[in-house]
Structure formats: C-alpha cells, structure tokens
Amino acid sequence: MSTQQVSLDKLRKLPGSYARLGWTLLVVGAVLTILSFALNPKHASFGLIMTLTFVATVGIGGLFWVGVEYVSSAVWSTALRRPFEFIAGVIPFLVILALPLLFRMRTVFEWTHASYFKDDPSMLVKAPYLNIPFFIIRTIAVLLIWWLYYHIIIRNSNLQDTSKDQGLTRKNIRTSAGFLVVFALTLTIFSVDWLMSLTPSWFSTIFAVYVFAGAVLSSMALGTLIIVLLNEKDRFPVKLTPDHYYNLGAFLFAFVIFWAYIGFSQFLLQWYGNLREETAYWIPRIHGSWAVLSIILALGEFLIPFFLLVTKPAKMDPKRLVFVSIWLLVAHALDIYWMVMPVYNSANAVFGITEIAFMALSIGIILTVFAYKARGSNMVPIGDPKLQRGLEFHL
Amino acid sequence: MSSGIRRLYGITALFDNPEKLLNAARAVVKEGYKDYDSYSPYPIHGLDAAMKLKRSYIGVVTLVAGLTGATLLVIFAWWTNSVDYPLVIGGKPLFAWPSYVPLTFEMTVLFGAVSTVTALLAVWLGLPRNSHPLHETEFMKKVADDGFGIAIESKDKKFDEKQTKEFLENLGAEKVELVYYEARELTLGETVLDPKFITAIVVVALLSSAATYLGLNQMLLIRPWSSLNVQAKVLPETKSAFYPDGFAMRPPVKGTVARGQMPYRYANDLAGAEKYMQNPLLPTKHVMEVGKRDFNTYCSPCHGYFADADSRLQGQFPVPPSLHIDSLVTAPDGLYYEVITNGYQGVMPSYARQIPRDERWAIIWYIRALQQAQNPGEVAEAK
Structure with a gap:
C-alpha cells in the first residue's frame, strides 16, 4: 500500500475566503444585533439566546466528536479530527454571548419575577433551582468546565504534532472518557437552564437528549461541509477517499434519524398524556403559524435529509454531502428558533432583523474562530500514530 | 438416470x-x-x-x-x-x-x-x-x-x-x-415447493398453532391450574329451567333499596309530607354550617339572606313570600322538605338535583334558626 504524503504547504493554509466570510458575517451580525437591541430589546434578547444556543450546540458538539474519536480509538477519522477541534474553538467565547443575557434575565425568563412563584404556588418546588444567583453560578460553571476540557484535549492533541508522543493519545482517551460523562450532565444543565426554563412550568425528561441530538447533528454537518469543500477544492493537506465521505454521510444519516426519534418521542408521550403541566410547551407550537413551522421542521430536519442520504452512493457524493450539510445547519437554526421564539410570541412566528442577526452572528463567530484556529495549528494531526492507517481506510 | x-x-x-x-x-x-x-x-x-x-x-x-x-x-x-x-x-x-x-x-x-x-x-x-x-x-x-x-x-x-x-x-x-x-x-427435484417440504411446514404450523391454542386457551383453564372458572353460580343473561319465566337473572325483591339511595314516598303529597316527615338530623354546629352554606347558595337569591324575601334578582323571577309569615313559621318540617325536593306550584323549581337529601334537612335547620331569631317562641313545636 502506498503511503500518502501530507501536503505540508496546505497544513496551515485555509483559503482566505473563510476568514473573510467569517469576519463579514460577524461584523454584520454584531451590528444587526446591536441595532435590534435598540429597536426591540425583548425580541433581541430572545435572539441572543438563539445565537448562544446555536454557537454552544455546534461548538460542544464538535468537542463531543473529538472525545468520541479518542474514546473509541477510531482510526478512519484521525485525519478529520482537526476541523472538529477548530469548530469546538468557539467554546471559550461562549461566555461573551452569555454575559449580556445574564444582565437581561428578567426580560426573557418569566420565573425571575418575584410574582411568578406567588401567582402559581405549585411552581414553588422549582424555586430552589430557578433563581438568579444559582442560574448564574450554573452557567459560569458549565462554560468553565467545557472550556477546561476543551483546553486539555486540544492542548494534548496539538502537542503531539511536534512531540509525536503516543502517551498523549492515551492521556486524551482518559480525559475524553471523563468529558463524555461530564458532557452529558453539563449539556443537560445548559439546555434545562437556557431553553427549558423559558417555559418554566413545563418539563420533559428527554429534553436534554433532544438538544444533544441537534448539537451532534449540526456539528457533524458543519464538519462535513468544511472537510468536503476543502478536499474537493484540493485544499486539504491529505487526500480523502469516498470511503471517508461515506462515514461522514452515515453519521449525518444516523443522527437525522436519532433527532427525529427523540423529537417525536418527546411529543408523542406528552400529546398522549395531555396533562396540563406537560402541554404548556406544545400548545403554542401546534397552533397557528407555529404549527406550519413544526411541519416544516419535521420535513426539513428529518424526512427530506433522510431520503437525500438514504442510499450508499448518496453518502459518498460530495455535492450531495455539501448540500445536505448546509440544509441541516439551516434546519438546526430553525430548530432553535422553534424552541425559543414561541415564548416571545406564542401567536405568530415572527421574522425580522433579530433573526437575520442571529444567523449572521452565529455563522460569523463559528467561521471566524475556525479560520483563526486553522491558522494557529495543523489541519491534520501529523503526530498522531493512527493518521496513516486512517488515510488508508476502506469500507 | x-x-x-x-x-x-x-x-x-x-x-x-x-x-x-x-x-x-x-x-x-x-x-x-x-x-x-x-x-x-x-x-x-x-x-x-x-x-x-x-x-x-x-x-x-x-x-x-x-x-x-x-x-x-x-x-x-x-x-x-x-x-x-x-x-x-x-x-x-x-x-x-x-x-x-x-x-x-x-x-x-x-x-x-x-x-x-x-x-x-x-x-x-x-x-x-x-x-x-x-x-x-x-x-x-x-x-x-x-x-x-x-x-x-x-x-x-x-x-x-x-x-x-x-x-x-x-x-x-x-x-x-x-x-x-x-x-x-x-433436477430441481428438491425445492421449497417439494410436497414433502410443504407438508412438513404445514404439519409444523398446525402443531405449533394447536399447542398454543391448547396451552393458552384450554390447559390453563383446567383445574388445578385454575380453580376459579368452575363455580356454583348462574351467569348473567343466561337461561334457567328453574324459574317459570326462563330467566336466570331475577328482578330485585319488592322493596329493595339500592345502595346510596333513599326512597321518598311523599313525592307530590304535601299533606303526607307535612304529617309524617320530621328532620332526621340534630342541629349540630356542622349541620348548621352546611345549612347556612347551602341556603346562601341556593335559596338566598330569591328568599334573601335572612329569608325576608328581599330578592337580589331585581324581579327577574317571582318574589317568594317571606319565611317569617305566621303560616310558614308554624308549618311542619315536611312542608319545607317537600317544597325543596319537588318545587312549589310551578313557581319554585325542584332542587332535588342540586341539593342532596341530608343537606336539604340541614337547610331546614338553618331556616328554623333564622325564623327563631326573628320570631322567638313561635316556631312550630311539632315536627
């Protein structure tokens, strides 16, 4: 078997268009966000929650994939690990998005008002959890833990590029195993705090799994998009084969189904039970224009990508993968919009400057950080002992 | 060959x-x-x-x-x-x-x-x-x-x-x-369409179906597995040779009272009710409270809070007589019970659906208390 050479001149060179597009979107998004705060602060606060959720889910999803790669000792994906590390690079910046919201909690969270627990004493059991100091502590703690794991895993991975020390892989396997457990708990806290408590009376035990499905799916979509685009334009330092594409497509396909499975399970049980405390979340979402959006979401994040990816050739087709990845990222944004915005306006789906700001700012932050990270470290982990075998991967 | x-x-x-x-x-x-x-x-x-x-x-x-x-x-x-x-x-x-x-x-x-x-x-x-x-x-x-x-x-x-x-x-x-x-x-001699193979499949299908049927529907009902399916009783809606009318189910014995039901034999018989009925409750604190609550809920809109016939309904309904007139103060409990239960001459409707039997008697105690308060010593002695 011929051993593949790593193209050194492409190792740290992402096409300039990535950084340019990233900065443009970031600036446009930031300006629009400030503008929307000036026009309608309440709407804009909800918009910022969407941005925080989008960036956080994509970022932590990226770190999840890196962790899974280490824990499972996967070989095929070694060359593809770095893009996911770069996607996870947004984790340290999440606090910048969360900070303005921590000062504006009373605008978005109903439970922050003193009258809330007074008006509905049945909610008093939640008072020890839902209060502003504890909320802030939790948010800071979760973001700190994520940053810590991100820092350790990525530092070890980068160190290996020069030291070629196999012990670093072993270290990262142990760290990642711990991270995956912590990840499950912290993502639960994050999604319960920032998304579920928007409807404070409502609860769903599967909600964090639903957010997890979206996070893992969207980060895989973004990773696939960038990897396939770079490889097709011959800008990736190594040559990837359709077999690598197939695995990426298979992951997308699997998590499209997983997302639908979890989303529908959550709906079915509460729809069937029809209990007052469980339907609070669904009633706005199955009436009026939100009902139309719910159907679009089911088609957009499940049925259409399912049939686009179902065959084997489809999972290997770069054009199809690029299209489905972009499609799924838009669907994920729609999913977040669908989770957050009915709380702001339960009667009608609203679309305005805030929503444009949300999309531009989210993609802008992720792309800018990606381009910045890609300049700072190698596009493939050249020191990883599994790299060569990973490149020779066949189905 | x-x-x-x-x-x-x-x-x-x-x-x-x-x-x-x-x-x-x-x-x-x-x-x-x-x-x-x-x-x-x-x-x-x-x-x-x-x-x-x-x-x-x-x-x-x-x-x-x-x-x-x-x-x-x-x-x-x-x-x-x-x-x-x-x-x-x-x-x-x-x-x-x-x-x-x-x-x-x-x-x-x-x-x-x-x-x-x-x-x-x-x-x-x-x-x-x-x-x-x-x-x-x-x-x-x-x-x-x-x-x-x-x-x-x-x-x-x-x-x-x-x-x-x-x-x-x-x-x-x-x-x-x-x-x-x-x-x-x-020679294609031995295919899945081979008669022997088909026969074998059919035999297996029959055997397993029969085993399932016998096991679950028959054997489980055989004593000692189940000793409850054979009982000395008649099942509802079956025939019986014992009774002349041929029904196994019997109508209830005359005078049977269903659980939770109390027969009322003076319905629309005001004279009988007045003569024979008397309040079965004692005027305890609880009874008075229930009577007050129900009186205020059901009676007071027309009769007024103190039975003075000061209707709150502004003449939308006929205004009843005050319960403090002599003929009513001295009327026996049975009259009140009959009127609450079956209404009065088409002017006052029946409250039998809204007010349970015992609460009607509680209301009557409360009315008596109201009357006592305004007409000391004149309330009917004979109940």
Whole structure:
C-alpha cells in the first residue's frame, strides 16, 4: 500500500475566503444585533439566546466528536479530527454571548419575577433551582468546565504534532472518557437552564437528549461541509477517499434519524398524556403559524435529509454531502428558533432583523474562530500514530 | 438416470489470509471473470472495492416492502379506529395519527426486514431451490470459520476447467477444488415447493398453532391450574329451567333499596309530607354550617339572606313570600322538605338535583334558626 504524503504547504493554509466570510458575517451580525437591541430589546434578547444556543450546540458538539474519536480509538477519522477541534474553538467565547443575557434575565425568563412563584404556588418546588444567583453560578460553571476540557484535549492533541508522543493519545482517551460523562450532565444543565426554563412550568425528561441530538447533528454537518469543500477544492493537506465521505454521510444519516426519534418521542408521550403541566410547551407550537413551522421542521430536519442520504452512493457524493450539510445547519437554526421564539410570541412566528442577526452572528463567530484556529495549528494531526492507517481506510 | 454425468458448479480456491483474498479478488476481476464470489468469516475492509461490486438492488426490495408495510398499517389503523368501529380514546380525534407512528415504524421495519431476508435467500439459493452446491462442502466449512475463499462458477463465459484451475493455483491458493452439483440439485427435484417440504411446514404450523391454542386457551383453564372458572353460580343473561319465566337473572325483591339511595314516598303529597316527615338530623354546629352554606347558595337569591324575601334578582323571577309569615313559621318540617325536593306550584323549581337529601334537612335547620331569631317562641313545636 502506498503511503500518502501530507501536503505540508496546505497544513496551515485555509483559503482566505473563510476568514473573510467569517469576519463579514460577524461584523454584520454584531451590528444587526446591536441595532435590534435598540429597536426591540425583548425580541433581541430572545435572539441572543438563539445565537448562544446555536454557537454552544455546534461548538460542544464538535468537542463531543473529538472525545468520541479518542474514546473509541477510531482510526478512519484521525485525519478529520482537526476541523472538529477548530469548530469546538468557539467554546471559550461562549461566555461573551452569555454575559449580556445574564444582565437581561428578567426580560426573557418569566420565573425571575418575584410574582411568578406567588401567582402559581405549585411552581414553588422549582424555586430552589430557578433563581438568579444559582442560574448564574450554573452557567459560569458549565462554560468553565467545557472550556477546561476543551483546553486539555486540544492542548494534548496539538502537542503531539511536534512531540509525536503516543502517551498523549492515551492521556486524551482518559480525559475524553471523563468529558463524555461530564458532557452529558453539563449539556443537560445548559439546555434545562437556557431553553427549558423559558417555559418554566413545563418539563420533559428527554429534553436534554433532544438538544444533544441537534448539537451532534449540526456539528457533524458543519464538519462535513468544511472537510468536503476543502478536499474537493484540493485544499486539504491529505487526500480523502469516498470511503471517508461515506462515514461522514452515515453519521449525518444516523443522527437525522436519532433527532427525529427523540423529537417525536418527546411529543408523542406528552400529546398522549395531555396533562396540563406537560402541554404548556406544545400548545403554542401546534397552533397557528407555529404549527406550519413544526411541519416544516419535521420535513426539513428529518424526512427530506433522510431520503437525500438514504442510499450508499448518496453518502459518498460530495455535492450531495455539501448540500445536505448546509440544509441541516439551516434546519438546526430553525430548530432553535422553534424552541425559543414561541415564548416571545406564542401567536405568530415572527421574522425580522433579530433573526437575520442571529444567523449572521452565529455563522460569523463559528467561521471566524475556525479560520483563526486553522491558522494557529495543523489541519491534520501529523503526530498522531493512527493518521496513516486512517488515510488508508476502506469500507 | 444420468448417474454417470456430473455437472460442474465451479472451482473454489482457499486462501489463508484476507490480504491474499483481496489480491486474488483484484486478479479475478482483472482477468475478466463475472460469475464469482468471495467468502470470508467476517467483513473485510476494501473487499467491495477490490471486487468492483456494483450497487445491490436488494435495497429496492427493502424500500418497496417497507413502504407497503407502512401503508398497510396506516390503512388498517384508519379503518379499524375511524371507520369500522369509531372509538374515542383519551379524548383524541378518531384519526389520531401521532399514536400510529410507532406502529407504522414497526411495520415498516418488519416488512422491510423479512422481505430483505427472503430476497437474499431467493437470490442466493435461486428459490424455489432450497440448496446451494457449496453447502456441505469443505470449502464452505472453512470460510465460515477461518478461511478466505473465492469461487468461480462454471457458467462464466471465461470459464475453462483447466485454465481457471491453473489461474487460481497461481494466485497462491492453499487448496483448489472442483465442486459438482449433486444430482437432486440438478433436477430441481428438491425445492421449497417439494410436497414433502410443504407438508412438513404445514404439519409444523398446525402443531405449533394447536399447542398454543391448547396451552393458552384450554390447559390453563383446567383445574388445578385454575380453580376459579368452575363455580356454583348462574351467569348473567343466561337461561334457567328453574324459574317459570326462563330467566336466570331475577328482578330485585319488592322493596329493595339500592345502595346510596333513599326512597321518598311523599313525592307530590304535601299533606303526607307535612304529617309524617320530621328532620332526621340534630342541629349540630356542622349541620348548621352546611345549612347556612347551602341556603346562601341556593335559596338566598330569591328568599334573601335572612329569608325576608328581599330578592337580589331585581324581579327577574317571582318574589317568594317571606319565611317569617305566621303560616310558614308554624308549618311542619315536611312542608319545607317537600317544597325543596319537588318545587312549589310551578313557581319554585325542584332542587332535588342540586341539593342532596341530608343537606336539604340541614337547610331546614338553618331556616328554623333564622325564623327563631326573628320570631322567638313561635316556631312550630311539632315536627
């Protein structure tokens, strides 16, 4: 078997268009966000929650994939690990998005008002959890833990590029195993705090799994998009084969189904039970224009990508993968919009400057950080002992 | 009988490691063979590519069967639940599609899986055949355990007994063998449509159905497994030879009072009620409280809070007489009970539905208290 050479001149060179597009979107998004705060602060606060959720889910999803790669000792994906590390690079910046919201909690969270627990004493059991100091502590703690794991895993991975020390892989396997457990708990806290408590009376035990499905799916979509685009334009330092594409497509396909499975399970049980405390979340979402959006979401994040990816050739087709990845990222944004915005306006789906700001700012932050990270470290982990075998991967 | 002539199925070659099999597969493709297959105990990465396999059409079978299963289930659920026997369950609409989704999914998977396996068997064995020439060969036993093999079939255009054998030996095969059809495989004599095979299937089906039926529907009901199914009692709605009217069920004995019901024999008999009824309750604190509550709820809108007939309804309803007039102050309890229960001359309606029996008596105690307060000493002594 011929051993593949790593193209050194492409190792740290992402096409300039990535950084340019990233900065443009970031600036446009930031300006629009400030503008929307000036026009309608309440709407804009909800918009910022969407941005925080989008960036956080994509970022932590990226770190999840890196962790899974280490824990499972996967070989095929070694060359593809770095893009996911770069996607996870947004984790340290999440606090910048969360900070303005921590000062504006009373605008978005109903439970922050003193009258809330007074008006509905049945909610008093939640008072020890839902209060502003504890909320802030939790948010800071979760973001700190994520940053810590991100820092350790990525530092070890980068160190290996020069030291070629196999012990670093072993270290990262142990760290990642711990991270995956912590990840499950912290993502639960994050999604319960920032998304579920928007409807404070409502609860769903599967909600964090639903957010997890979206996070893992969207980060895989973004990773696939960038990897396939770079490889097709011959800008990736190594040559990837359709077999690598197939695995990426298979992951997308699997998590499209997983997302639908979890989303529908959550709906079915509460729809069937029809209990007052469980339907609070669904009633706005199955009436009026939100009902139309719910159907679009089911088609957009499940049925259409399912049939686009179902065959084997489809999972290997770069054009199809690029299209489905972009499609799924838009669907994920729609999913977040669908989770957050009915709380702001339960009667009608609203679309305005805030929503444009949300999309531009989210993609802008992720792309800018990606381009910045890609300049700072190698596009493939050249020191990883599994790299060569990973490149020779066949189905 | 063509006992002397043996027909060749093909030539098998065994290799001792997967790397050799990969190389052999590449060589076989390069040589131009089409009707061949590779065998290995586990999936080998890269074998598909080495064999230059085309896309399998089994997936089409899965798709069509899966969609059929889904469609059938939706039609079935819709027909049974919305058309043939409409039944409201849990207050949901008759065609409550979300509750059918899990079943639709199951049926899709069931139909898809069963027909995929059937299609694979059909392609591999060539149904209705039920046997393959490679079965029961040393080659098959080896590749199902620790060997890696290739079999080239004799129907291939490039196949030549001598050349192909040499070609495979040159590839580094451990063992190259010729595999012949067995006589029964040639004549299509033993297929899945074979009467013996069909009979066997039918017998197995009958036996297992019978065992299930006997076990679950009959044996479980035999004593000592169940001692409760034989009892000395008559079942409802059955015939009886004992009673002259032929019904096993008997009407209740005359004068039977159903649980929780109290007969009232002075309905619309004001004179009887006045003469014979008296308040069964004692005027305890609780009774007075209940009476006050009910009086204020049901009586006071017309009669006024103190039975002064100061109606709050501004003349929308007829204004009743004050309960403090002499004839009412001295009237017996039975009159009040009868009027509350059955109304009065079409002017006051019956309150039997709203006020339970005991609470009517409690109201009467409360009315007595109101009267006592305004007319000391004049309230009827005789109850």
